[in-house]
Amino acid sequence: MQPSQRRSLEFVLDNLVWFMLLAVLAIFSATVPNYFQLGIFANIIEQSSVLGVMSIGLALVIIAGHMDLSVESVAALSAMAAGILFASSGIGMGITFTPGWLVVPASLLVGLGVGAVVGALNGFLVIKVKMNAFIVTLSSFIWVRGLVVAASGGRSAQNLADELRWLAIQRFLGIPLTAYIAIACFIGFSFMMAKTRFGRHLIMIGGNEAAAFRAGIKVDKVLMIAFILSGTIAALAGWLLAIRTSGATANLGAGMLFNAFAAVVIGGVSLKGGLGALPGVYAGVLLLSSINTAINLMGLPAHYTQVIHGLLVLAAVLLDTLKQTIRKKLA
Numbered sequence: 001m002q003p004s005q006r007r008s009l010e011f012v013l014d015n016l017v018w019f020m021l022l023a024v025l026a027i028f029s030a031t032v033p034n035y036f037q038l039g040i041f042a043n044i045i046e047q048s049s050v051l052g053v054m055s056i057g058l059a060l061v062i063i064a065g066h067m068d069l070s071v072e073s074v075a076a077l078s079a080m081a082a083g084i085l086f087a088s089s090g091i092g093m094g095i096t097f098t099p100g101w102l103v104v105p106a107s108l109l110v111g112l113g114v115g116a117v118v119g120a121l122n123g124f125l126v127i128k129v130k131m132n133a134f135i136v137t138l139s140s141f142i143w144v145r146g147l148v149v150a151a152s153g154g155r156s157a158q159n160l161a162d163e164l165r166w167l168a169i170q171r172f173l174g175i176p177l178t179a180y181i182a183i184a185c186f187i188g189f190s191f192m193m194a195k196t197r198f199g200r201h202l203i204m205i206g207g208n209e210a211a212a213f214r215a216g217i218k219v220d221k222v223l224m225i226a227f228i229l230s231g232t233i234a235a236l237a238g239w240l241l242a243i244r245t246s247g248a249t250a251n252l253g254a255g256m257l258f259n260a261f262a263a264v265v266i267g268g269v270s271l272k273g274g275l276g277a278l279p280g281v282y283a284g285v286l287l288l289s290s291i292n293t294a295i296n297l298m299g300l301p302a303h304y305t306q307v308i309h310g311l312l313v314l315a316a317v318l319l320d321t322l323k324q325t326i327r328k329k330l331a
Contacts, residue, residue, distance in 0.1 A: 009326070010327075013323050013326065013327070014268070014277070014280075015280070016268065016319065016323070017266055017267050017268055017280050017283040017284055017287065018280070018283045020266075020283075020287060021283050021286055021287045021290065024287060024290050024291065025290060028290065028293075028294045032294050032297050032298060033297065034297060035293070035294060035297055038174065039174070040293060040297075042174045042175050043293060044286060044289045044290050044293050045175055045179045045286070045289075046175060046176050046178070046179050047289045047292065047293070048179070048182065048282075048285045048286050048288075048289040049176075049178045049179040049181065049182035049240060049244075050075075050178075050182070050237050050240050050241045050244065050253075050256075051237075051256060051259055051260060051263060051285050051288070051289070052182040052185070052186065052263075052281075052282055052285040053181070053182050053185050053233060053236055053237040053240060054071050054072070054075055054233070054234055054237035054256060054260045055260045055263045055264050055267075055281050055282075055284070055285055056185055056186065056189050056233050056278060056281065057071055057229060057230035057231070057232070057233030057234050057237075058071050058230065058234075058260050058261065058264050059264045059267070059269050059276060059278060059281045060189070060193075060202065060226050060229055060230055060233075061133075061226055061227060061230045062206075062264060062269050062270075062271065062273065062276070063193075063202055063203060063206045063269055063270075063273060063274065063275070063276045064202050064205050064206045064222070064223055064226045064273060065205060065206040065207075065209060065272070065273025065274065066126065066133040066223065066226070066227075066273070067133045067134050067137060068119075068122065068133070068137045068227065068230045068231075068234075069134065069137040069138045069140070069141045069257060070118060070122060070137045070138075070140035070141045070144055070231070070234070071230060071231075071233075071234035071237075071256075071257060071260060072141065072145075072234075072253055072254070072255075072256045072257035072260070073140065073141050073142075073144035073145040073148065074114070074115050074118050074119070074140075074144055074231050074234040074235055074238065075115075075234045075235065075237045075238030075241060075252075075253045075256065076144070076145060076148045076238060076248070076250075076251075076252050076253045076254075077114050077115075077118070077144050077145075077147060077148050077151075077235075077238065078110075078111035078112075078114045078115055078234070078235035078236075078237075078238030078239055078242075079111070079238040079239065079241050079242035079248040079252050079253065080148045080151055080152055080157070080248040080250070080252070081110050081111060081114050081151075082107040082110060082111050082160070082164075082238075082239055082242045082243075082248065083156070083157030083158075083160070083242055083247045083248030084151065084152070084157050084248075085107065085110060086103055086106075086107050086160055086161050086164065087157035087158055087159050087160050087161075087246075087247050087248070088158075088159045088160075088161075089157070089158040089159040089247075090155055090156045090157045090158045090159075090247070091152060091153070091155050091156070091157045092157035092158065092159065092160075092247070096161065100161065100162070100163050101163050103161045103163050103164060104163055104164060104167070107160075107161075107164060107239065108236075108239055111235045111236065111238060111239035111242075112232050112235050112236060112239075113235075114235055115231040115232045115233070115234050115235025115236070115238070116228050116231055116232045116235070117231070118140060118144060118231045119227045119228040119229065119230050119231020119232060119234075120224070120227070120228050120231070121140070122136055122137055122140055122227045122230075122231065123223065123224040123226075123227030123228060124224075126223070126227065127220050127223050127224055127227075128220075141257070148250055148252075149250045152248070152249070152250045154250050155250075156247055156248065156249040156250070157247045157248050158246060158247035159246060159247065160242065160243060160246045160247055164242075164243045164246075165243060165246050167181075167243050168243045168244045168246070178240050178243070178244060181240065182240070183282075185233070185236070186278055186279065186281075186282045189278050190277070190278040190279055193277070193278060194277075198222065198225065201217045201218075201222045202222055202226060203274055203275075204217060204274070205217065205219055205222055205223065205273075205274075206272075206273030206274035206275070207273065207274025207275070208274070237253075237256075238252075238253065241253055258309070259288060259309065261313070262284070262288060262309050262312060262313045262316075263281060263284035263285040263287075263288055264276075264281055264284065265284075265313055265316040265317060265320070266284035266287060266288070266312055266313065266316040267280040267281035267282070267283055267284030267285070268280040268281075268284075268320070268323075269281060270320055270324070271317070271320065272324075284316075287312075288309065288312070291305070291308055291309075291312075292305055295308070
């Protein structure tokens with residue numbers, strides 16, 4: 001194969017999800033009534049914000065060759081913590097500050113702190129105690145959700161402070177600020193993965209942890225940071241979800257883990273670790289949101305969404321296997 005042909009093939013493999021997204025948007029625009037509108041595309045970006053942020057942390061851990069199943073429950077706990085402290089109805093305590101805008105950094109710090117603690121606990125058990133990441137984070141998925149129910153007593157916290165709701169209501173160019181926060185996260189963490197030593201070490205550890213250790217990389221430290229980041233980013237997603245819904249309920253965010261996992265896999269992150277890019281993950285999130293929007297516009301029952309997401313994950317895993325086979329032949 002000629003070098004130019006090889007580069008073209010590698011470009012297609014690396015950006016396959018973007019081609020899939022463009023194809024899906026073109027097909028839905030041509031076949032689904034009222035789909036081709038700026039308002040619909042803005043809605044797709046808005047609907048992608050919370051799931052997109054959650055997918056970033058999950059992707060970092062998977063790229064490092066591990067797994068974090070706790071992200072959904074961590075997001076719910078972060079949202080509930082913010083709701084209990086800063087909502088004024090239901091079980092909310094309605095804490096206020098002077099000036100009022102201080103509620104924004106205060107609630108964000110509370111949420112991120114919750115996520116960082118759970119992430120650090122997950123990392124400690126996986127890295128120091130040498131427990132299986134799948135089992136550890138599955139356990140965290142269960143007990144953290146249980147903690148949310150216990151803390152709320154099954155009740156909800158509603159009516160967050162106006163300064164927090166402003167972030168969800170305010171729009172720029174037709175897109176809410178929460179979506180810009182998600183986009184900024186993808187840009188920032190994409191830069192971190194591509195341009196910093198930490199990002200390169202994370203990819204090397206995911207590709208071959210033993211080789212990375214022999215190369216002098218502080219594997220335990222890098223992995224611990226990855227787990228803490230995963231918990232913290234999941235908490236940010238929960239905080240965004242809370243301000244979008246102006247509160248929190250015990251089952252807030254239920255089912256998002258599987259959608260985040262689907263977005264990460266569809267976005268090209270290899271389940272074997274060591275391979276994947278966050279821009280692709282964002283394309284995976286947009287792809288899922290585009291399909292959900294089309295299903296809603298067509299008036300199809302919601303369970304079709306689960307069927308399509310499941311088939312997409314299966315297709316993504318098959319594509320991942322195919323891409324790795326092709327790359328081995330190109331090497």
